[in-house]
Amino acid sequence: MSRVAIVGASGAVGAELITLLEERRFPLESLRLFASRRSAGKSVRFGSTTLTIEELPQDGDLGADIVFSSAGTSLSREHAWDWASHGAVVIDNTSAWRMDERVPLVVPEVNGEAAAVHAGIVANPNCSTIIALMALAPLHRAFTLRRAVIATYQAVSGAGAAGIEELRRQARAVLDGEEPRREKFQHQIAFNVFSHDSAVGEDGYNAEERKLTEESRKILGAPELQVSATCVRVPVFRAHSEAIHAEFARPVALTEAEAVLRAAPGLELVDDRANNSFPTPLDVAGRDVTLVGRLREDSSLPGGVALFVAGDQIRKGAALNAVQIAEDLLRRGLVGEPQSVAAGVNV
Amino acid sequence: MSRVAIVGASGAVGAELITLLEERRFPLESLRLFASRRSAGKSVRFGSTTLTIEELPQDGDLGADIVFSSAGTSLSREHAWDWASHGAVVIDNTSAWRMDERVPLVVPEVNGEAAAVHAGIVANPNCSTIIALMALAPLHRAFTLRRAVIATYQAVSGAGAAGIEELRRQARAVLDGEEPRREKFQHQIAFNVFSHDSAVGEDGYNAEERKLTEESRKILGAPELQVSATCVRVPVFRAHSEAIHAEFARPVALTEAEAVLRAAPGLELVDDRANNSFPTPLDVAGRDVTLVGRLREDSSLPGGVALFVAGDQIRKGAALNAVQIAEDLLRRGLVGEPQSVAAGVNV
Numbered sequence: 001m002s003r004v005a006i007v008g009a010s011g012a013v014g015a016e017l018i019t020l021l022e023e024r025r026f027p028l029e030s031l032r033l034f035a036s037r038r039s040a041g042k043s044v045r046f047g048s049t050t051l052t053i054e055e056l057p058q059d060g061d062l063g064a065d066i067v068f069s070s071a072g073t074s075l076s077r078e079h080a081w082d083w084a085s086h087g088a089v090v091i092d093n094t095s096a097w098r099m100d101e102r103v104p105l106v107v108p109e110v111n112g113e114a115a116a117v118h119a120g121i122v123a124n125p126n127c128s129t130i131i132a133l134m135a136l137a138p139l140h141r142a143f144t145l146r147r148a149v150i151a152t153y154q155a156v157s158g159a160g161a162a163g164i165e166e167l168r169r170q171a172r173a174v175l176d177g178e179e180p181r182r183e184k185f186q187h188q189i190a191f192n193v194f195s196h197d198s199a200v201g202e203d204g205y206n207a208e209e210r211k212l213t214e215e216s217r218k219i220l221g222a223p224e225l226q227v228s229a230t231c232v233r234v235p236v237f238r239a240h241s242e243a244i245h246a247e248f249a250r251p252v253a254l255t256e257a258e259a260v261l262r263a264a265p266g267l268e269l270v271d272d273r274a275n276n277s278f279p280t281p282l283d284v285a286g287r288d289v290t291l292v293g294r295l296r297e298d299s300s301l302p303g304g305v306a307l308f309v310a311g312d313q314i315r316k317g318a319a320l321n322a323v324q325i326a327e328d329l330l331r332r333g334l335v336g337e338p339q340s341v342a343a344g345v346n347v
Numbered sequence: 348m349s350r351v352a353i354v355g356a357s358g359a360v361g362a363e364l365i366t367l368l369e370e371r372r373f374p375l376e377s378l379r380l381f382a383s384r385r386s387a388g389k390s391v392r393f394g395s396t397t398l399t400i401e402e403l404p405q406d407g408d409l410g411a412d413i414v415f416s417s418a419g420t421s422l423s424r425e426h427a428w429d430w431a432s433h434g435a436v437v438i439d440n441t442s443a444w445r446m447d448e449r450v451p452l453v454v455p456e457v458n459g460e461a462a463a464v465h466a467g468i469v470a471n472p473n474c475s476t477i478i479a480l481m482a483l484a485p486l487h488r489a490f491t492l493r494r495a496v497i498a499t500y501q502a503v504s505g506a507g508a509a510g511i512e513e514l515r516r517q518a519r520a521v522l523d524g525e526e527p528r529r530e531k532f533q534h535q536i537a538f539n540v541f542s543h544d545s546a547v548g549e550d551g552y553n554a555e556e557r558k559l560t561e562e563s564r565k566i567l568g569a570p571e572l573q574v575s576a577t578c579v580r581v582p583v584f585r586a587h588s589e590a591i592h593a594e595f596a597r598p599v600a601l602t603e604a605e606a607v608l609r610a611a612p613g614l615e616l617v618d619d620r621a622n623n624s625f626p627t628p629l630d631v632a633g634r635d636v637t638l639v640g641r642l643r644e645d646s647s648l649p650g651g652v653a654l655f656v657a658g659d660q661i662r663k664g665a666a667l668n669a670v671q672i673a674e675d676l677l678r679r680g681l682v683g684e685p686q687s688v689a690a691g692v693n694v
Contacts, residue, residue, distance in 0.1 A: 147647045151498030151590040153540050153579065167538075172522050175515065191514075191584055192629040193500050195641055195655065200620040204601075204643030204653075213646060226647035230590035230655060232500065235582050237538055243498040243577035254551075273547040282539040294542055296551025299560060300494045300573035306551075308542065308577060 001029040002335055004326075005064035005088070008071030009033035009053050010042065012161040013093055016319035017068050022047055024323060027330065032063060035071065061086040065335045066326050069093060070318065084120025089335055091122050091322045095207075098123040098215060105218050108324040109266045110137040114219075115325055116332060122325055125219060126211040127317025128152050128231065131240050133219060134290035134316070135309050138264035139257060140220055144249035150212060150229040153241040154196065155281060157313045158233075159184055167235055189235050196231035206231060239281030240317060241310040243294075251303020254295060261292055261307075266316070271295050279310035290316055348376040349682055351673075352411035352435070355418030356380035356400055357389065359508040360440055363666035364415050369394055371670060374677065379410060382418065408433040412682050413673050416440060417665065431467025436682055438469050438669045442554075445470040445562060452565050455671040456613045457484040461566075462672055463679060469672055472566060473558040474664025475499050475578065478587050480566060481637035481663070482656050485611035486604060487567055491596035497559060497576040500588040501543065502628060504660045505580075506531055514582055536582050543578035553578060586628035587664060588657040590641075598650020601642060608639055608654075613663070618642050626657035637663055 004021065008014045014035070021028065033044060033053045040055040056062075060082035067083050069076045070093035077096040084090050097103040104114040105123045107130050115122050125133075128150075136145055156163035162184040170180035170190035180188055187194040198207035205213075213227040234241075262269055270279050271293035279291035290311040298304030311317055329335050351368065355361045361382070368375065380391060380400045387402040403409075407429035414430050416423045417440035424443040431437050444450040451461040452470045454477050462469050472480075475497075483492055503510035509531040517527035517537035527535055534541040545554035552560075560574040581588075609616055617626050618640035626638035637658040645651030658664055676682045 149496050149592050149645075149647060151577070153500070153581065168522065171518055171538075175519050175522070186623060187627055188629055191518075191582060192627055193581055193583060193588055194627045195623065195625040197623060200623060203646065204620060204641065205646060206623075228592060228645050228647035228651075228653060230498070230641065230653065232588075232590065232655075234500065234540055235538060236540060241540055241579075243579065245496050245575060273551060276533060276542065276544060276547060276553075278542040280534060280539055280541045282535055294551065294577065298496075298575050299550065299552060300496060300575035304575075306575060306577065308579075 001027045002065045002330060003030045003063060004028055005032045005034060005062040005067045007034045007056065007062070007067060007069045007075070009044065010035040010039035011070060012157055012164065012314055013070040013318045016314045017070065017323065018044060018046060020319055020323045026323065026327070030063070034062065062088060064088045066091065068322055080121050089118065089122060089329060090120060091124060091325050093124045093318055093322055095126065095211065097121050098125065099218065105215060106325050107133055107137070107219060107321060108328050109134065111219055112328050115328055116334060122329070124318065124322045124325065125215045126208070127158055127313045128154065128208060128240055128242065129212050129215040129219070130317050130321055131290055131309055131311035132212065132242055132244060133216060134267055134311065135261060135292045135307060136216070136244065136246060137220060138260050139246060139248070139305070140222065142256070142260045143252045145220070145222065145225060145246055146249055147226040147247040149245040150227065151243045152229065152231045153234045153236065153281070154231060155236040155238050155240055155313050156189055156233065157238040158240070159197070164237055167237065171235070185233070189233060191235060193232050193234045196233055236281045237285070238312060238314050239285045239310055240313045241279065241281050241308065243308050245298055245304060245306050247301060247304045252305055254297050254305070257305045258295055261295070266290060267292050269293060279308055281310050284310045284312050286315070287312055288315055288320055348374045349412040349677060350377045350410060351375055352379045352381060352409040352414045354381045354403065354409070354414060354416045354422070356391065357382040357386035358417060359504055359511065359661055360417040360665045363661045364417065364670065365391060365393060367666055367670045373670065373674070377410070381409065409435060411435045413438065415669055427468050436465065436469060436676060437467060438471060438672050440471045440665055440669055442473065442558065444468050445472065446565065452562060453672050454480055454484070454566060454668060455675050456481065458566055459675050462675055463681060469676070471665065471669045471672065472562045473555070474505055474660045475501065475555060475587055475589065476559050476562040476566070477664050477668055478637055478656055478658035479559065479589050479591060480563060481614055481658065482608060482639045482654060483563070483591065483593060484567060485607050486593060486595070486652070487569065489603070489607045490599045492567070492569065492572060492593055493596055494573040494594040496592040497574065498590045499576065499578045500581045500583065500628070501578060502583040502585050502587055502660050503536055503580065504585040505587070506544070511584055514584065518582070532580070536580060538582060540579050540581045543580055583628045584632070585659060585661050586632045586657055587660045588626065588628050588655065590655050592645055592651060592653050594648060594651045599652055601644050601652070604652045605642055608642070613637060614639050616640060626655055628657050631657045631659050633662070634659055635662055635667055
């Protein structure tokens with residue numbers, strides 16, 4: 001049993017966290033919901049009870065053993081260690097601490113054991129990284145991944161509830177022959193695609209693309225891994241897809257790759273060539289598994305493997321992965337006493 | 348002046364051909380419109396006159412020097428040489444004859460000179476191929492392209508007017524909370540993406556992906572070129588986008604690549620990193636140019652180049668390219684006498 005707090009309870013990921021805790025019968029002693037002043041006071045149904053969203057307390061004591069943080073990077077950057085200092089394990093859905101060496105970056109099916117050594121914060125990776133690694137990590141373990149070229153088809157849910165609402169509103173405007181208003185995104189998303197709406201660095205890569213490279217290296221423990229991604233938003237509500245070309249330390253036969261992917265946890269192979277049935281974001285929306293298919297030998301590089309993955313951005317890409325981390329920590333008895341498991345790092 | 352016929356005049360590409368002939372003041376002696384029995388008899392405005400769509404004549408004589416064929420591959424396969432035998436140059440928008448050695452496959456900005464030697468048919472390449480090559484061909488000429496990894500974001504217009512209508516109808520159904528009907532496509536396209544709806548071969552690549560490889564090799568005269576594509580439909584009405592990773596015979600500096608692309612005909616560089624402004628399908632819809640941007644050194648391969656292109660599928664991807672071919676042939680005086688320019692091949 002554990003005392004749980006959700007920071008950012010009124011957002012898309014927060015709502016999914018609440019759903020998942022109920023759906024998975026997470027062992028709760030208590031559940032507190034926090035959000036900004038704007039949402040404080042709102043009621044949320046949880047099973048047969050009603051919870052009220054609270055404002056964050058000034059003293060940083062959320063009265064919780066586990067804190068799910070999904071209220072934005074700046075809030076996590078400012079408060080996460082403070083929340084942890086009151087005895088909580090913070091499972092952080094933001095990018096604030098992912099690359100910090102004190103903080104394990106965890107996909108339970110990939111490197112669940114890494115969560116065992118934390119100093120108060122465990123970071124949830126970027127959604128695109130999680131979904132790519134669900135397929136790439138087992139292939140890496142089997143064949144040693146050297147290079148991955150990735151093109152993403154990312155849902156608007158990655159920009160939160162406001163992204164979802166903007167797609168809906170703009171699509172209706174276009175169908176009604178009206179001028180679609182742009183609020184959340186700089187570019188029109190309805191019936192359009194655009195390069196990911198994160199800041200572009202001097203090398204021309206945007207933040208989302210850099211996360212795919214850096215986080216993959218950290219999670220796989222493969223600092224030499226070469227990744228190049230093109231991250232693109234598409235007018236899809238809540239699941240990401242990715243076209244991936246992977247190169248390994250040795251030529252990999254398709255039958256080998258398929259055997260590895262079939263046996264991998266959390267993955268479902270959808271690869272029916274005769275019926276043109278492959279992973280789609282719509283088919284994986286609301287589901288826990290990551291779909292993989294379009295498995296083929298890279299026609300431009302013998303021994304390379306091309307594939308296509310799709311995963312629910314809000315579930316496996318965020319809330320589900322975070323809840324799985326919490327379940328793992330509970331199972332290992334690592335909740336409630338961060339000091340005893342800290343890696344000797346002063347925070 | 349020339350006598351022109353459009354076969355498939357009632358389709359999306361046919362309508363665009365009519366628009367372009369008018370817009371570009373194509374030197375017309377006569378214009379005849381042909382389509383299936385279902386559309387025959389319909390009236391079409393052309394400038395100040397009204398044309399009537401006719402059924403195809405049995406004898407194959409379309410009364411034309413130039414025939415634009417965009418009524419489907421099977422029709423072109425059956426009749427194109429017959430139309431040519433009556434003295435016409437057939438500019439074929441279908442895939443029927445693209446890989447035939449008697450038939451030049453032409454993107455005017457890339458290999459316009461190839462059209463000079465034809466035996467009655469000049470083929471218009473696949474839309475994704477044209478749009479990719481608008482950027483890759485000048486880079487190939489400068490640095491010798493060895494390998495391209497391509498992921499596409501393809502509009503529904505590639506499936507014709509029915510594809511456009513299906514996206515519109517399904518999107519409205521979803522917004523209204525109704526079950527979207529699937530007619531043109533096997534999978535829902537509204538608020539979804541799916542692997543391209545062409546037949547998948549034994550190597551796992553679909554026909555669209557194979558076209559990108561085979562047609563690129565033919566157009567560039569580069570039989571050793573390695574291409575691997577993942578072709579994906581996205582809920583966009585009429586322009587294709589493509590994420591491309593290109594590898595050359597030698598390492599290419601970004602400044603070199605940019606200089607080449609800036610100077611290339613028919614291309615417009617949209618690459619404003621500070622303002623996150625890059626090519627989008629919406630920005631290029633209805634335009635003649637192909638947009639290129641997201642130019643960066645491939646972070647996974649020093650000396651490789653990553654880029655993103657977007658082009659209007661109906662214009663440059665089909666109708667415009669065909670009209671440009673016709674304009675080139677007229678300019679070179681190569682219309683009306685196919686025998687005199689035939690490459691000595693019996694057809």
